[in-house]
Amino acid sequence: MNWVKSIIVGIIAIAILYVLNAAMSATGFFGIGIDDYQSRLLVFIAINVILATSLNLINGFTGQFSIGHAGFMAVGAYASAYFTVTHGKAIETSLSGLGETVASSIVLLLAIGIGALVAAIAGLIVGIPSLRLKGDYLAIVTLGFAEIIRIVILNIDAVGGATGYQVPGYANFLWIGIFAIITVVVIHNIVKSDAGRALISIREDELAAEAMGVNVTRYKVTSFVIGSAFAGVSGVLFAHYNKFLSTNDFQFIKSFEIIIMIVIGGMGSMTGAILGAIIVTLLPEILRLLPAIQIGETTFQFADLRLVIFALILILTMILRPQGILGTTEFTDFFKRFRRADKPTGGLE
Amino acid sequence: MLTLENVSVSYGAIEALTDINLQVNQGEVVTLIGANGAGKTTTLRTITSLLSPREGRVMFEGKEISSIAAHKLLPMGIAMSPEGRGVFANLSVRENLEMGAYIRKDKKEIADDMEKGFLMFPRLKEREQQKAGTLSGGEQQMLAMVRALMSRPRLLLLDEPSLGLAPLVVHRIFEAIDEIRAGGTTILLVEQNANAALHHSDRAYVLETGRIVMEGDSKQLAADPRVKEAYLGE
Numbered sequence: 001m002n003w004v005k006s007i008i009v010g011i012i013a014i015a016i017l018y019v020l021n022a023a024m025s026a027t028g029f030f031g032i033g034i035d036d037y038q039s040r041l042l043v044f045i046a047i048n049v050i051l052a053t054s055l056n057l058i059n060g061f062t063g064q065f066s067i068g069h070a071g072f073m074a075v076g077a078y079a080s081a082y083f084t085v086t087h088g089k090a091i092e093t094s095l096s097g098l099g100e101t102v103a104s105s106i107v108l109l110l111a112i113g114i115g116a117l118v119a120a121i122a123g124l125i126v127g128i129p130s131l132r133l134k135g136d137y138l139a140i141v142t143l144g145f146a147e148i149i150r151i152v153i154l155n156i157d158a159v160g161g162a163t164g165y166q167v168p169g170y171a172n173f174l175w176i177g178i179f180a181i182i183t184v185v186v187i188h189n190i191v192k193s194d195a196g197r198a199l200i201s202i203r204e205d206e207l208a209a210e211a212m213g214v215n216v217t218r219y220k221v222t223s224f225v226i227g228s229a230f231a232g233v234s235g236v237l238f239a240h241y242n243k244f245l246s247t248n249d250f251q252f253i254k255s256f257e258i259i260i261m262i263v264i265g266g267m268g269s270m271t272g273a274i275l276g277a278i279i280v281t282l283l284p285e286i287l288r289l290l291p292a293i294q295i296g297e298t299t300f301q302f303a304d305l306r307l308v309i310f311a312l313i314l315i316l317t318m319i320l321r322p323q324g325i326l327g328t329t330e331f332t333d334f335f336k337r338f339r340r341a342d343k344p345t346g347g348l349e
Numbered sequence: 350m351l352t353l354e355n356v357s358v359s360y361g362a363i364e365a366l367t368d369i370n371l372q373v374n375q376g377e378v379v380t381l382i383g384a385n386g387a388g389k390t391t392t393l394r395t396i397t398s399l400l401s402p403r404e405g406r407v408m409f410e411g412k413e414i415s416s417i418a419a420h421k422l423l424p425m426g427i428a429m430s431p432e433g434r435g436v437f438a439n440l441s442v443r444e445n446l447e448m449g450a451y452i453r454k455d456k457k458e459i460a461d462d463m464e465k466g467f468l469m470f471p472r473l474k475e476r477e478q479q480k481a482g483t484l485s486g487g488e489q490q491m492l493a494m495v496r497a498l499m500s501r502p503r504l505l506l507l508d509e510p511s512l513g514l515a516p517l518v519v520h521r522i523f524e525a526i527d528e529i530r531a532g533g534t535t536i537l538l539v540e541q542n543a544n545a546a547l548h549h550s551d552r553a554y555v556l557e558t559g560r561i562v563m564e565g566d567s568k569q570l571a572a573d574p575r576v577k578e579a580y581l582g583e
Binding site: 215 | 397399418419420421422423424428429431435436437438439440444447448449451452496497500
């Protein structure tokens, strides 16, 4: 029974998230305590998992090279933040009968709905004209649109403009983790469905996909819109966790960071994108632990060079494994391979 | 079944096809032969709506299809095995065939059709779980043909199925064309290998620089001295 297994796994996952979330509170959870620094890292891993898996749907599975993901994250963040700033308190008060936790959760869920919707609309508007382009041209156009979005937001005074925007902190690790799991499950199901097969066929050969009866344009736009919607969700969660938004958080460097995650992990691999999100979030922090080495009179503070070393590691990974750590295979495929080992397979020519 | 009426196609200012009249009747194998750049692929691309005719029209079973989007032709009954095979390299043989049946929902019959395809080319059965990109050229061509058949087309368009293949494999591919025809599928075959194409078809059109210069019964054309000299190397 596949769905029974899924439900059990889901319950365990939420339980783990709940324990972690409780451990992040000031009192800790039965002696387990996670400090602010560690909990912030966990939150950013979860947010980056949403960003990486959703971009992977567009870049890895559909084969369209978009580098404007941060723009849609910004749309979701600002649209939802405007909603919670203007209406959040009022809704919370009117729902106060349900208790504080439930009321604030409802506000967050509404905000996520709004953020996802607005980001999806932005994705549709950007996607319809740009997805006629291919390869480098599409990359340039999406990058351009992301910057346009950012500059437009920067000039809207209602959301703080250049001074930044104060946002109420509705999101906690529990919700962020749950939405990371939802994103992974939804995108996994899309990829494994008939529609997912259509997307992969577009990546492999657009002309042949069209000859198979796949409406190439519609599927490309759909995947772009879904990817943008999830980028919007990550933006909502980021905004309501960080409690402060500045357009500097959504510069093109953020888009590139997401690209790096999926390229390092392996484009077209779900688990690869998750792995990439974890590596890109944690590695610069782990490199802070590098020791200082004294040679003669001078001390080399390797920790200060962590971003240089991080870049070097990325470059080396690309030279040694251009397809990313997992390529297009999934982490779970390794276990399947052992199970199938006794079955005969056709030899290569 | 398929009719091209006075079709002219141009790429910008360059006219690629001039006044093409072509007909494919139910149950026939019709071949379109010609040298490089004669306009064979352009003709196929016009039929599959990847190019639109400047003049004239393309009719399929009484309906004009010149302006119908390419992906909508498959549900109408036209399937194409593209030049250069166009298999999905990173998908397995089985997944490629499943993709060929993308527009169908009858799982049981899809499985039956897949078995028929494996009977036609047992090599594909051996390679079922292998990625299509790792197959040899001949195997990829077999895969492309079976994949096109997976949608149960009434008209199958084959673009250069023998291109770049070993003579033995070419022989097998043409045998398969006979088998497909015996199964009731009408075929329009575009070929450079005029000799084999004429021996495995009912009627033929000879294309030269965008014009049809000869047409008629394949056997007669194969015996025609002009065709012999220009295409059969005799």
